[in-house]
Amino acid sequence: DQQVKQNSPSLSVQEGRISILNCDYTNSMFDYFLWYKKYPAEGPTFLISISSIKDKNEDGRFTVFLNKSAKHLSLHIVPSQPGDSAVYFCAGSDSWGKLQFGAGTQVVVTP
């Protein structure tokens, strides 16, 4: 069963604009959420995280928002840069650190 869903398989955004990636989850036991970025032929790279007790976490160009009542989180990248072109995975984590990933969203940043 798919506990984490990323319903947009792809996103195209112009350089300098905002990228918004969305993620929904069903497992109420998740207490930590993470975003990973993945380039082809490489392992996922940790990007940013948020605890379930917060609703926002910011790190440079990246901001993650969590809406627990809606079981929804989003990642904002602003401004988008060409190097941001990658697949982005949302993940929910249980108390043991086990991650359940969404299917990923391919982001393409165009000049």
Added chain:
Amino acid sequence: DSGVTQTPKHLITATGQRVTLRCSPRSGDLSVYWYQQSLDQGLQFLIHYYNGEERAKGNILERFSAQQFPDLHSELNLSSLELGDSALYFCASSVGGQNTEAFFGQGTRLTVV
């Protein structure tokens, strides 16, 4: 460099064979996780070890097994291989417990022919 080392990077083997994938976690990390990424699919959780003990199992086939050794490195054993087992296998490690990030290795690409 995440600090997680996986070997080999590539593996080509025939159906019915058995292979072993190896993972060395980051220094100090007690948790090791294995994930499978098939073509056009997300990362599927297979199994989690913490300090040598199995903590959680995901969608891991009975033909697959894993262990974590006293030096904390881990091995994933895949046997009676089928064409559908062709995938990228990732290992990740973390200090373990709540609210910790997992760091991934570069993966092992397994091709079953």
